[in-house]
Amino acid sequence: MFNKILIANRGEIACRVIRTARRFGIATVAVYSEADADAQHVRLADEAWPIGGPRPQDSYLRGDAILEVARQSGAQAIHPGYGFLSENADFADAVKAAGLAFIGPSGDSMRKMGSKAGAKDLMAAAGVPVVPGYTGEDQSPDLLAREAQRIGFPLMIKAAHGGGGKGMRIVRSADEFLPNLESCQREAKNAFGRDRVLLERYIESPRHIEIQVFGDSQGNAIHLGERECSAQRRYQKVLEESPSPFVTPELRAAMGAAAVQAARAIDYANAGTVEFIVAPSGEFFFMEINTRLQVEHPVTELVTGLDLVEWQLRVAAGEPLPLAQDDITQRGHAIEVRLYAEDPEAGFLPGSGRLERLRLPPPSAHVRIDSGVVEGDTVTIFYDPMIAKLIVHDADRARALARLREALAQCAISGPKSNIAFLERLVRHPAVVDATIDTGYLDRHLDEFMPPAGEVEAEPLLAAAVTRLLDQERQAQADATASGDPTSPWAIADGWRLGHGSLRSLAFGHGEQRLELRARGSGGDYRIESATGSHDVAGARLSDGTLSLRIDGHARRFTVADDADAVVVHDGARRLRLQPLALYEHEAGAADSNAGNVAAPMPGRVVLVKAAPGDAVEAGQEVMVIEAMKMELSLKAPRAGTVAEVRAQAGEFVDADAVLVTLEDAS
Known part of the structure; x- marks a missing residue:
């Protein structure tokens, strides 16, 4: 093993590698951009060095700067994480030329897989099934259009270099081809520095199933089972699980053998993933090899009981694989989802800003959290807006889904908007529960995963109002206690007025709706009027984020969070987020000055x-x-x-x- 390693990445993967290295007494060196000076991976490492500006091309993509830090710090090896330089063959070669170990595959192996076009040709020659298409070097628009006609529609345009769903388009007719080609090439150029694309037949209603492979420098290669990533939106994986509910033992054996065959064809060492597209018939085709550790590797770790980062370190240090193929066993079922700062109701627009509140379930034997941020950190505009990965494990798939629903219910994020509510609807949807989802389902039926239009249900709305009323009363009492006259009637927040009972008004925003309520009473007993009618609330108690109350005699319990920018109410299955509004807004001239621009x-x-x-x-x-x-x-x-x-x-x-x-x- 090594004495000191450098992690050439950021976020949760950098934190993950640092923690694993620490278990083996390996000192760690982090690098960071100007935007990441206060990031968690910087705080967690034994030492950290600045390498440039906030844009990736000014920092995390600067191989020369990273190598200089490795030289000055005395690191013996570099772990690239995933993304940035993790699949850059030139960087892997430069690390080796500097006398350091690259904790990943060789530059030669990467080059064979760095081009999706070349990879397909190589896999076809090695006997691995591939999807029919065009992988040639001639990238003239006219020739690509002719090849598209030959392959037939629908087809997929894919960036020949890179991954992560970037530079991919599905085209269903000839008149859509050239505009999609231009957009795909431009996106590929911006993301990966190269705009070459390939064309391939698009398999309708496919599954996306990938095989985790591992090789060592002694020529051994094995697989660690499959992960299914069929729940996708615009080619971005939303939910990953292992084992796949679609895969039979026979199909697993065939795909595993093909994946190992693919790894051997490129003399692969270290961690990698062979990705397959699988037709409803069970016929499978090679897509690509990701020559790195992947974001979804924790589900494989939980079902195999193995630490893949530890295996990476051992293999990079020249050790043989710790286990042989027959020694690999799987237990139970694991599922991973990614919590993002994004707004699903606005087309999944990425968000940024300070994480004013970040509440995640506590790690346990059934729940794992991989995160590179804590409450108070900032999600910047320069990098992927992932906040955390939430991974659960249990004896079978049904129980793992139940664990996931419970864990999501415990999550709360304030500051930038998040996709938590979207994930909660996802893991309850029949297509996920019944394991029938294919890679295009979310894009075809996205409305099924969005909150229903129309009025907000009465009980969650009342719970939000009561939460705010109780918080106001508690704050008033705290202010009174801290004042010079704690018994002053002006320090009571019950709305009492001479000649009539108390009356307090509240207003919330929900989408385009403005919801107004009026409440009489205090101390947990209220009469509340809203658009849904008049309701009696009794015995309301709020403690540690849990609200219990009786609404018209019906006892209910909610998990709640009340921040300056939102009141969030969770009934155990659904989440309601309301924006507190001023009672008397000035509406004249309220039209957006940007409207029409x-x-x-x-x-x-x-x-x-x-x-x-x-x-x-x-x-x-x-x-x-x-x-x-x-x-x-x-x-x-x-x-x-x-x-x-x-x-x-x-x-x-x-x-x-x-x-x-x-x-x-x-x-």
Whole structure:
């Protein structure tokens, strides 16, 4: 093993590697960008060195700077994590040339898999089944269009380099091909530095099943079973589990053998994943090999009882694989979901900002949390907006799903919006519960996973109101106790007035709705009027985030959180998030001054300007493209008109809500 290693990454994977290294007495060196000076991986490592500006290309993608830190710190090896330089063959070679160990596969192995096109050709030659398509070097649009016609529609355009769902498009007709090709190439260029693409037949209703493989420098190669990642949105994995409920023992053996065959074909050493697309018939096709550890590796760890980062360290140090194929056993079922700072109801727009509240379930024998942030940290615009991975394990799939629902119910995030409520609906949806989901289901039926339109149910709304009333009363009592006159009647928050009983008003926002309530009473006993009618609340008690009360004689219990920006109520199955509003808003002139213009939905960098002053544009026409958090966002004209002003150019960073293009009525 090593005495000191450098982790050339950030976030939860850097923290994960640091903790594993510490178990073996290995000193750790972290690197960080200007945006990550206070990040958790910096605080957790034994030492940490700055390597540049906040953009990845100015820091985490600077192999030269990382190697210089390794030299100065005396590190013996570099762990690349996943993303950034983890699959960069030139970097792996440079690490080796510097006399250090690269904790991953060789540069030669990476090059064979670095191009999806070359990888498909190599796998076909090795006898691994591949999807029919085009992998040639000629990337002229005309030739690609002809090849698309030959393959037939639907087909998929994929970036030949990279992964993570970036640079991928499904095309269902010839007239859609060229616009999708241009967008795919541009996204691939921005994400991976190369715009080469490949075309392949699109398998309808497929499963995405991947096999974890491991090899060593002695020529041994084995697999550690499969993970199913079929719950996806726009090629981004949303839920991962092991074992796959679709895979039979016979299919597992066949796919495992093919995965090992693929690893041997490229002399693979260290951790990797062979990804397959699987048709409903059980026919499977090679997709790619991810030449690194993957985000979803914890589910494999929980069902095998193995530490894959430990295996990475041992193999990189020249040791043989700790176990042979026949020694690998699996127990129970594991599921992973990723908590993101994003707004599902706004097209999953990534979020950023300070995590004012971050409550996650405590780790246990059944629950694991992998996170690179804590409460008070900031989710920045420069990197992936993942907050944490939540992984559960139990004896079988049904019990693992129950564990996951329970764990999600304990999560609370305030500051940037999150996808927790979306995940809670996901893990209760019949397509997930019955294990029938395919890779396109979420995109086809996304409305089934969104909150229903219409009025908010009465009981959760009343629970939110009571939570706020009790908090107001508690705060008033605390203020009175701290004052010079704790018995003053002005320190009581029950709304009492001369001549009539108490009356307090509250207002909440829910989507486009404004919800108003009036309450009489105090101390947990209220008469509350709302749009749903008049309700009696009795015996309300709030303790450690749990609200118990009787609503019209019906006893209920909720988990609640009351922050300045939101009141969140959870009934054990569903989550309601309400925004407290001022009682008397000034509505005159309240129309958005940006209405009718094109504004940035979030902070980001302009990558393409497609309009100029004087241009006539139609409603819905793309006028600008910005990039934020590894995602390309298309900004479109909200109405027909003439471009009056373009306020940002390609390469510029813009703030959220900044007006980028102004429109005036067409003459």
